[in-house]
Amino acid sequence: MPAGDVFGLDGFFLNKSNPITVSAVDINSTAAGAGITVVSGILNVTAGIATLTFSTSAGLSTTPFYTGAKIAVSGLTNTSGVAHTGYNGTFVVTGFAGTTTVSYATTGYVGSVTAGITTTGLVILVTDTAVTNTTWSTSQTHGYFGAGDGYPNPTVSTVDRIDFSNDTITANIRGPLTTARSYLTATGNSNYGWFTGSGPGVSLDRKDFSNDSLTASVRGPISSAKIVLAATSTATMNYGWFGGGQIGPGVIILSSVDRLDFSNDSGIALSRGPFSTIRRFLSAAGNSDYGWNIGGQTSQAPVINISSVDRIDYANDVSTASVRGPLVAARGLTATTGNLNYCWVSGGSGNTSRIERIDFSNDNATASPRGSLTAGRYSGSAAGNSNYGWFGGGCVPGPNIATVDRIDFSNDSVAASPRGPLSAGRGYLSATSGQARSSSIRLQKAGNYGWFGGGAQESNNGNIDRINFSNDNVSAIARGPLDARLRLSATGNSNYGWFGGGTPAPGTPLSTVDRINYSNDTPTASIRGPLSLTRVTTAATGNSNYGWFAGGNAAPQLAADRIDFSNDLATASRRGSLTVIRDYFTATGNSNYGWFGGGLTPAPANLSTVERIDFSSDLSTASPRGPLSLERQGFGATGNSNYGWFGGGNPSTARVDRIDFSNDYVSALVRGPLSSARINIAAAGNSNYGWFGGGGTYPTGLQTVERIDFSNDLSATSPRGGLNTGRWLLAAVSNTPIG
Numbered sequence: 001m002p003a004g005d006v007f008g009l010d011g012f013f014l015n016k017s018n019p020i021t022v023s024a025v026d027i028n029s030t031a032a033g034a035g036i037t038v039v040s041g042i043l044n045v046t047a048g049i050a051t052l053t054f055s056t057s058a059g060l061s062t063t064p065f066y067t068g069a070k071i072a073v074s075g076l077t078n079t080s081g082v083a084h085t086g087y088n089g090t091f092v093v094t095g096f097a098g099t100t101t102v103s104y105a106t107t108g109y110v111g112s113v114t115a116g117i118t119t120t121g122l123v124i125l126v127t128d129t130a131v132t133n134t135t136w137s138t139s140q141t142h143g144y145f146g147a148g149d150g151y152p153n154p155t156v157s158t159v160d161r162i163d164f165s166n167d168t169i170t171a172n173i174r175g176p177l178t179t180a181r182s183y184l185t186a187t188g189n190s191n192y193g194w195f196t197g198s199g200p201g202v203s204l205d206r207k208d209f210s211n212d213s214l215t216a217s218v219r220g221p222i223s224s225a226k227i228v229l230a231a232t233s234t235a236t237m238n239y240g241w242f243g244g245g246q247i248g249p250g251v252i253i254l255s256s257v258d259r260l261d262f263s264n265d266s267g268i269a270l271s272r273g274p275f276s277t278i279r280r281f282l283s284a285a286g287n288s289d290y291g292w293n294i295g296g297q298t299s300q301a302p303v304i305n306i307s308s309v310d311r312i313d314y315a316n317d318v319s320t321a322s323v324r325g326p327l328v329a330a331r332g333l334t335a336t337t338g339n340l341n342y343c344w345v346s347g348g349s350g351n352t353s354r355i356e357r358i359d360f361s362n363d364n365a366t367a368s369p370r371g372s373l374t375a376g377r378y379s380g381s382a383a384g385n386s387n388y389g390w391f392g393g394g395c396v397p398g399p400n401i402a403t404v405d406r407i408d409f410s411n412d413s414v415a416a417s418p419r420g421p422l423s424a425g426r427g428y429l430s431a432t433s434g435q436a437r438s439s440s441i442r443l444q445k446a447g448n449y450g451w452f453g454g455g456a457q458e459s460n461n462g463n464i465d466r467i468n469f470s471n472d473n474v475s476a477i478a479r480g481p482l483d484a485r486l487r488l489s490a491t492g493n494s495n496y497g498w499f500g501g502g503t504p505a506p507g508t509p510l511s512t513v514d515r516i517n518y519s520n521d522t523p524t525a526s527i528r529g530p531l532s533l534t535r536v537t538t539a540a541t542g543n544s545n546y547g548w549f550a551g552g553n554a555a556p557q558l559a560a561d562r563i564d565f566s567n568d569l570a571t572a573s574r575r576g577s578l579t580v581i582r583d584y585f586t587a588t589g590n591s592n593y594g595w596f597g598g599g600l601t602p603a604p605a606n607l608s609t610v611e612r613i614d615f616s617s618d619l620s621t622a623s624p625r626g627p628l629s630l631e632r633q634g635f636g637a638t639g640n641s642n643y644g645w646f647g648g649g650n651p652s653t654a655r656v657d658r659i660d661f662s663n664d665y666v667s668a669l670v671r672g673p674l675s676s677a678r679i680n681i682a683a684a685g686n687s688n689y690g691w692f693g694g695g696g697t698y699p700t701g702l703q704t705v706e707r708i709d710f711s712n713d714l715s716a717t718s719p720r721g722g723l724n725t726g727r728w729l730l731a732a733v734s735n736t737p738i739g
Contacts (some may be wrong), residue, residue, distance in 0.1 A: 001202040001211065011594075015074075016293050017727060023060075027377075027446060027595040028055075029184065030365045033530055034118075037091065039053055039054065040052075040053045041053060043290055043343070044583070044647075045563070049094060049103055049620065050103065051101055051103045052101060053101045053105075054101065057722070060077055061416055066234070073107055079120060085430060087190060089196075099298050099564060101476055103348070104386070104442040110364075125734050130638065134418075135302045140664035141401070142161050142162060142163055142164060142433060142434075143161070143164065143209060143384070143390050143392075143431055143433040144159055144160070144161055144162075144186075144193050144209075144212070144383065144431060144432055144433065144628075145159070145160045145161075145162065145171065145176050145381060145383070145385030145392050145393060145422055145429055145430075145431040146158070146159045146160075146177055146181075146184070146186060146193075146195050146205075146207070146429060146430055146431065147159070147180065147181040147182060147184055147195065147197070147199075147429055147430070148181075148182050148184070148393060148426040148427060148428045148429025148430070149182055149426040149427060149428060150182045150183065150427065150428045153400065153426070154180070155180040155181060155182040155198065155199070156180050156182075156426065157176040157177040157179055157180045157181065158173060158176055158423065158424070158426075159173070159174045159175065159176055159177060159207065159212075159216075160172065160173060160174070160392075160422045160423050160721040161173075161174045161212060162383070162392070162404065162419075162420075164385055164388070164390070167390065167404070167406060167419040167420055168419055168420045169390075169420040170420050170421055170422075170423060171404070171420065171421065171422045171423055172411065172423075173271030173423050174207075174212040174213055175207075175212055175213045175214045175216065176215055176216070177195055177199075177205040177215070177216045178200075178203075178205050178215060178216050178218055178665040179199040179200055179205075180199060180218070181195065181196075181198050181199040181205070181609075182195020182197065182198050182199075182227075182428045182429075183197050183198045183227035183228045183298075183428050184196060184198060184227070184429070184430045184489060184728060185197060185229050185230050185231040185242065185245075185284075185430050186231060186241075186381075186427070186430040186431060186432040187231035187232055187240045187241075187242075187284075188207075188209075188233060188235040188432040188433065188434065189233060189238065189262055189434070190208055190209075190383060190434045191208070191209040191210065191434070192206050192207060192208055192209060192262070193206070193209065193432040193433075194206050194207075194219065194231070194262075194265070194432075195216070195430060195432075196220065196222060196231075196242065197227050197228075197229070197430070198227045198275060199225075200218075200225075200352045202220060202221035202222055202223070202224060202225045203218050203219070203220045203221050204218070204219045204220035204221070204222065205217070205218065205219070206218075206219045209434055215324040218264040219260075219266055220252055220265065220266070220268075220269065221268060221732045222242055222258045222260065222268075222269040222270070223256065223258050223268070223269060223271055224247060226245040226246060226247050226254060227245055227246060227248065228244075228245050228246055228280045228281045228282075228295075229242055229243060229244050229245025229246075229254075229280070229282075230242075230243060230244055230245075230282045230283050230284035230293055230294075231284060232284040232285060232291035232292075232293070232312075233262070233286065233288035233291075233637050234286060234287070234288050234289070234291075234314055238262045238263050239259050239260060239262060239314070240259070240260045240262060241257055241258070241259050241260075241272065241291050241312055241314075241317065241461070242257065242258045242259075242260065242269065243255075243256070243257040243258070243274075243275055243282075243284070243293055243310075243312070243321075244257075244275060244278070244279045244280055244282050244293065244296065245258075246280040246300075248644075250376075251300045252297060252643065253278040253279065253297075253299070253300070254278060254280070255274040255275040255276070255277060255278045255279070255533070256271060256274050256275075257271070257272045257273060257275065257312065257317070257321070258270065258271060258272065259271075259272045259317060259707055265682065272312075272317040272318055272478070272625070273312070273316075273317055273318045273320050273321060274321070275293060275310040275320070276308070276310050276320055276321055276322070276323050277308065277310070278298055279293070279295075279296035279297065279298055279304070279306060279310075279332075280296055280297050280298075280300075280332070281296050281297045281332035281333045281379075282294055282295055282296030282332065282334075283296075283334045283335055283336035283345060284336060285336045285338040285340075285343035285358075286312075286336055286343075286378070287339075287340050287341075288314075288340070289313070289314055289315070289402060289561065289662070290311050290312060290313055290314060290360070291312040291314065292309055292310075292311050292343060292358060292360070292363065293309065293310045293311070293312065293321065294309050294326065294327065294334065294336055294343075294345055295308070295327055295330065295331050295345070295348070296332040297332040297335055298427070301348075303534065305330040305331050305332050306330050306332070307326040307327040307328070307329060307330040307331070308326050309323070309324040309325060309326060309327070309363070309367075310322070310323060310324070311323075311324045311356065311363065311692070318733070324358075324363040324364055325358070325362075325363055325364045325365045325366050325367065326346065326366055326367070327356055327366070327367050328354075328356055328366060328367055328369055329354075330349075331349040331350065331352065332348060332349050333347070333348045333349055333378040333379045333395075334346060334347055334348035334378075335347055335348075335380045335381050335382040335391050335394070335431075336382060336388070337382035337383055337384035337385075337389040337390075337391075337431075338358075338360075338384065339384070339385075339386045339409060340360075340386070340664070341359070341360055341361065341630070342357050342358060342359055342360060342409070343360070344356070344357050344382075344389050344409070344412065345357075345367065345408055346373055346380075346382065346391050346405075346407075346416075347373060347376065347377045347378050347379075347380055347391070347394060348378050349378060350376075351376075351377060351378055351395075351396060351397065351456075352376050353372040353373040353374070353375055353376040353377070354369065354371045354372060355371050355372055355373065355407065355412070355416070356368065356369055356370060357370045357412060360662070361593070361661060361662050361663075361664060362557050362664075362665070364665070370407075370412040370413055371407070371412055371413050371414045371415050371416060372415050372416065372687055373405045373415075373416050374403065374405050374416055374417075374418050375396070375398065375403070376416060377395060377396050377401060377403070377427075378394060378395050378396075378427075379393075379394055379395045379427040379428045379429075380392060380393045380394030380395075380427065380429070381393060381394075381429050381430045382431055383431040383432055383433040384409075384433065385433065386409075387408070387409055387410065388406050388407060388408055388409060389406070389407045389409065389594045390405070390406050390419065390431075391404065391405045391406075391407070391416065392404040392405075392406055392422050392429075392431060393422055393425065393426050393427055393429050394427050395427035395428070399425055400426050400427040401425045401427075402421035402422040402423070402424055402425040403418065403421055403422075404418070404419045404420060404421055404422060405406055405417065405418055405419065406418075407421045409614065409616075410616060411528050412616075416630065428434065448468065448469055448470060448735060449466050449468055449469060449734060449735055450466070450467045450469060450685070450691050450693075450732055450733070450734040451464050451465070451467075451468060451479065451490075451497055451516055451518075451521070451684070451732065451733050451734070452464065452465045452466075452467065452476065452682055452684070452693050452694060452723060452727075452730055452731075453465075453482050453488075453490065453497075453499055453516070453525075453730060453731055453732070453733075454482055454484075454485050454486055454488045454499060454502060454727075454729075454730050454731055455486050455682075455694060455727030455728055455729050455730025455731075456486040456505050456698070456727060456728055456729050456730075457703065458735070461484060461486065461725070461727055461730075462481040462482040462483055462484035462485065463478060463481050463482075463724070463725065463727075464478070464482060464516065464521070464525075465477065465478060465479070465723045465724050465725075466477045466479045466521065466692075467684075467691055467693070467705065467721070468477075469686055469689070469721075469734075470719055472691065472705070472707065473720055473721050474721040475721045475722055475723070475724060476693075476705070476721065476723050476724055478720070478724050479516075479521040479522055480516075480521055480522045480523045480524050480525060481515055481524055481525070482499055482514045482516075482524075482525045482527075483510075483512055483527075484504055484627035485502035485503060485504055485505075485507075485510060485512075486502055486504075486505050486728075486729040486730070487501075487502045487503055487504065487536040487537045487729045488501050488502030488536075488538075488730075488731045489501060489537075489538045489539055489540035489549060489552075489587075489731050490540055490731035490732060490733040491540040491541050491542040491547040491549075491733060492516075492547070492733040493543070493544045493545075493565055493732070494517075494544065494736075495518055495519070495735070496515050496516060496517055496518060496564055496565070497515070497516040497518065497733035497735075498513055498514070498515050498516075498527065498528065498540075498547050498565075498568065498733075499513065499514045499515075499516070499547060499731055500512070500513040500514075500531055500535070500538070500540065500547075500549050500561075500563070500572075500731075501531055501535035501536055501538050501552060502535075502536055502731075503533070503536045508534070509534035509535065509536045509553075509554035510532040510535075510536075511530040511532070511533055511534045511535065512527065512530055512531075513527070513528045513529065513530055513531060513563065513568070513572070514526065514527060514528070515527075515528045515568060516733075518735045521553030523713055527565070528563075528568040528569055528595070529567075529568055529569045529570045529571045529572065530571055530572070531561045531562075531571075531572045532559075532561050532571055532572050532573070532574050533554070533555060533557070534554040535549065535552035535553075535561075536552055536553055536554055536583070537551075537552050537553050537583035537584045537585075537729075538550060538551055538552035538557075538583070539552075539585045539586050539587035539596050539599070540587060540647050541550060541587040541589040541594040541595075541596075541732075542563075542565075542589070542594070543589070543590075543591045543592070543615060544565075545564070545565055545566065546562050546563060546564055546565060546586070546615065547562070547563040547565065548560045548561070548562050548563075548565070548575065548587075548594055548613060548615070548618065549561045549562075549563070549572065550578055550587070550594075550596055550613070550622075551578050551581070551582045551583060551585060551596065551599070552583050553583040557581070558577035558578050558579075558580075558581055559574050559575065559576070559577045560574075560575045560576060560577065560578070560613065560618065560622075561573065561574060561575070562574075562575045562618060575613075575618040575619055576613070576617075576618055576619045576620045576621050576622065576685055577621050577622065577707055578611055578621075578622050578668045579621060579622055579624060580601065580607065580609060580611070581601060581609055582596075582598075582599030582600060582601060582607055583599055583600055583604055583633075584600045584633035584634045584650075585597060585598045585599025585600070585607070585723050586598065586599075586634065586635055586636055586637040586646060586683075587637060588611075588637040588638055588639040588641075588645075588646075588713055589615075589639070589642040589644070590639070590640075590641045590661060591615075591641070592614070592615055592616065593607050593612050593613060593614055593615060593661070594612065594613045594615065595610055595611075595612050595625065595637075595644050595659055595661070595664065596610065596611055596612075596613070596622065596648065597609070597610040597611075597628050597637065597646055597659075598628055598631070598632050598633060598635060598649065599633050600633040605631075606631035606632050606633050606650075606651070607631055607632075607633070608627040608628040608629070608630060608631040608632070608672075609628075610624070610625045610626065610627055610628060610659065610664070610668070611623060611624050611625060612625050612664065625659075625664040625665060626659070626664055626665045626666045626667045626668065627667055627668065628646060628657045628659075628667075628668045629655065629657050629667060629668055629669075629670050630649070630653060630655055630657070631652060632649030632650060632651065632655075633649060633650050633679075634648075634649050634679040634680040634681075634729075635647060635648045635650075635679070635681065636648060636649040636681040636682045636683030636692050636732070637683055637689040638683040638684055638685035638691075638692075638732075638734075639659075639661075639685065639690070640685070640686075640687045640688075640710060641661075641690075642658040642660070642661055642662065643658050643659060643660055643661060643710070644658070644661065645657070645659075645671065645672075645685075645690050645708055645710070645713065646658075646659070646668065646682075647660050647672065647673075647674050647678075647681070647683060647690075647692050647708070647717075648674055648677070648678040648679060648692065649679055649681040649682045650680070652678070652679055653677050654672070654674040654675070654676055654677045655670060655672065655673055655674075656670070656671045656672030656673055656674060656679065656708065656713070656717075656722070657669065657670060657671065658670075658671045658713060663670050671708075671713040672708060672713065672714075672716060672717060673716060673717070674692060674706055674714075674716075674717050675704075675706050675716060675717055675718075675719060676704075678695035678696070678702065678704075679695055679696070680694075680695050680728040680729045680730075681693065681694050681695035681696065681702075681728070681730075682694055682695075682730045682731050682732035683732055684733055684734040685708075685710075685733040685734060685736065686734060686736040687710075687736060688709070688710055688711065689707050689708060689709055690708040690710065691705055691706070691707050691708075691720065691732075692705070692706050692707075692708070692717065693705040693706075693722075693723055693730075693732065694726070694727045694728055694730045695721055696726060696727075697728060698729040700726060701725070701726030701727040701728040702726050702727075702728065703720060703721045703722035703723045703724070703725065703726045703727075704719065704722055704723075705716060705719070705722050705723060706719050706720060707719075707720050
C-alpha cells in the first residue's frame with residue numbers, strides 16, 4: 001500500500017528488524033467502528049498530549065502504532081475535546097508510555113479538553129506514510145542538501161534542510177559538514193546521511209538526522225580520494241555503495257565500487273565488484289535489492305557522455321554490475337531520486353530540463369520520458385520520499401541557482417512545480433533523506449478474512465461465504481448476499497470489496513457492481529455505479545484507491561474499466577486495453593501494477609500469456625510479460641506485494657505458477673501443487689497465505705478450500721475448512737491491503 005493511503009488498522013507499516021505482531025487482534029470484526037479498544041487514559045492539557053491505554057482482552061501485547069502515525073479517536077465521552085463527536089481531529093502519535101499504551105498530540109481537536117479518560121473508546125489508524133523504522137524523525141520528513149559549488153565560486157560546507165510537509169518556504173540551514181566540499185555524493189539510511197567528495201577526499205561526513213544542528217562527524221575512509229562519484233544504499237542490509245568518479249588532477253576515471261558498513265562506519269570501506277565501464281558525473285538510486293548507477297561521462301577531453309545504466313546486486317556485490325536499459329539520450333551531471341519502484345533522472349549535460357523514469361521491474365527497457373523541470377540545469381541534486389522528489393540547486397549559464405522543483409511521482413508527465421528555494425544558489429552539491437534511498441520495506445498485519453461470492457451450483461448463487469484466515473479449519477460463515485450471478489470478478493481494499501459483472505444463470509450479461517462493507521457484511525451488498533458496459537468472465541485487481549476490471553465477454557472486450565473507490569457511485573471509466581481478447585482468465589497485483597494471465601481467446605484457444613497494467617499509466621495498452629508455464633483458463637490467482645500465485649485451471653490441472661513481480665519477463669515458476677485438479681475456482685489471500693476455494697463444472701460445484709503457504713510454496717497446499725455450499729465460476733476478495 002502506498003504512502004498516504006487511508007485505511008483501517010488491518011494494514012500498517014512496521015520496522016522490519018523489530019516487527020510488532022498484532023495478528024490476534026480482530027480489528028476487522030463485523031462490529032461497527034471496529035478498532036483498538038481504549039480502556040483508560042490521561043490528558044496533559046498544558047502539553048496537549050493524551051496517553052491512552054488499550055485493552056489486551058483480544059490478545060494485544062504491544063502498541064500497534066509507531067511514532068508519527070496519524071490516528072483517529074472516538075467514543076471517549078468524558079473528553080469532548082478529543083474527537084468526541086467522531087473522527088474530526090488530526091492526532092499524531094508522539095511516543096509510547098508502555099507496551100500497550102500510546103501518546104499522541106491533540107492538535108486539531110474541537111471543544112474543551114478535560115483531565116481524564118474513564119470511558120471506553122476506539123482508536124483507528126487513518127493515514128500513514130511508509131517509513132523504515134518505528135521512530136518518526138526528521139529523516140523521514142526532510143531532505144538534506146549538502147555543500148557544493150565550484151569555480152569561480154568558493155566551495156562551501158553548508159547543509160540546507162527542506163521540510164517535505166512545508167516545502168514552499170526557504171530551506172533551513174542546519175549544522176555544516178566538517179569541511180567545505182564540492183563534486184560530492186551522498187546517501188543514507190533512516191538515521192544518518194553520509195557525504196563524500198572533494199575536500200579531505202577519502203573521509204566521509206556523517207550527518208545525524210535526529211540532531212542536525214550539530215556539525216557532521218568524520219567517518220570512513222573510502223578506498224581513495226575521488227570526486228564526481230555516486231552513491232546508493234539499502235536499509236535492510238545497512239550498507240552504502242560508492243561507485244565511479246575520478247581521481248584528479250590527472251583525471252583517472254574509475255569503475256571501482258566501495259561498500260561502507262553503516263554499522264561500522266569508522267572502518268575502511270571494502271572494495272566490491274566494479275561497474276561495467278568507467279564513469280564520472282553519474283547519478284544513482286536504488287531500492288531494497290539493487291542500486292542503479294546512471295549515465296555519466298567516460299572521458300574528459302573530449303567529454304563523452306553515456307546513456308548506459310549499471311545495476312549493482314546488493315546481495316552479490318562482488319560481481320561486475322550488470323548493464324541495464326539506457327537513458328533516452330546520453331548525459332551526465334544529472335540528479336536522481338526514486339521510490340521502491342521507479343527512479344526519476346533529471347537535468348544534466350546541455351543544460352536540459354528533461355526528466356526520464358526508470359522502471360525498476362523492467363530495467364532492461366529504455367527509460368521513459370516524463371515531464372520536465374521548470375528550467376534547464378546541470379549538477380543539481382535530489383532527495384525524496386515515497387510520493388515526491390525534490391530537485392534542488394544546479395548550474396546554468398550565469399550564477400548557480402537555488403531553485404527547488406518538486407515532481408509528483410503519481411503524476412509525473414506534467415512539469416515539476418517550483419517550491420521554496422535553497423538558502424543560496426549552488427551547484428555540484430548532493431542530497432539525501434531518510435527515505436530517498438532506503439528500502440521502505442512495508443510489513444503489514446495480515447488481513448483477517450476472505451469473502452467468496454457468487455458462482456453457480458445447478459442454479460445461480462448470490463451467497464457470500466466468509467473465511468476467517470486466523471481460524472481457517474472451520475467452515476466458512478454465510479454473510480449477506482450479492483445479486484445472484486456467476487462468471488463475475490472482484491477486487492477490494494482494506495474496507496470494502498467490489499464484485500462486478502457476471503450473469504444470472506441463465507441470463508443476460510450484467511454491468512452491475514455490488515459492494516461489500518467488511519465491517520458490516522451481513523446485509524445485502526449495496527449497488528454501486530456500474531461498469532461501462534456489460535461484462536462476464538472478466539479478471540479484476542486493484543490497489544487501495546482503484547479497481548481495474550479487464551477483458552471478458554459479452555461482446556469480446558479488450559478495454560479495462562476502472563472503479564474509483566472514493567467515488568464508486570459513478571460509472572467506471574474506460575482505461576487502456578489488454579493486448580489480447582481473453583475471458584475466463586484471472587489477475588492479481590500489488591500497489592503499482594496488475595498482472596492478467598491465461599484465459600480463453602475467441603479462436604477458441606487457451607492462453608499462457610501474461611500482460612501487465614501500469615496503474616500510474618493506465619490509459620496505455622498493457623505490456624506483455626513472461627508467460628505462465630501452462631496454457632489454461634478458469635483458474636484463480638492471489639498474491640502479496642512481491643509475487644503472484646496462479647492455481648488450477650482447465651484443462652484440468654492442480655498446477656500452481658508463481659510470478660516474481662520484480663522479474664516478470666521470465667516464465668513463471670511451477671510451485672505447489674493444489675491437492676487436486678480444479679477448474680473455475682477463486683482465490684484470496686493475505687501477506688502470508690493464499691486460499692483457493694470452490695470450483696468444478698455443471699452440475700456439481702466444490703466446497704473445498706485449500707491454503708498455500710507463500711513462504712513454503714513448493715509444498716502441496718493444505719486442506720482447510722470448506723465453503724458452505726459447492727460452487728464454481730465464483731469470485732473472491734480479502735481485506736488485506738495491497739502492496
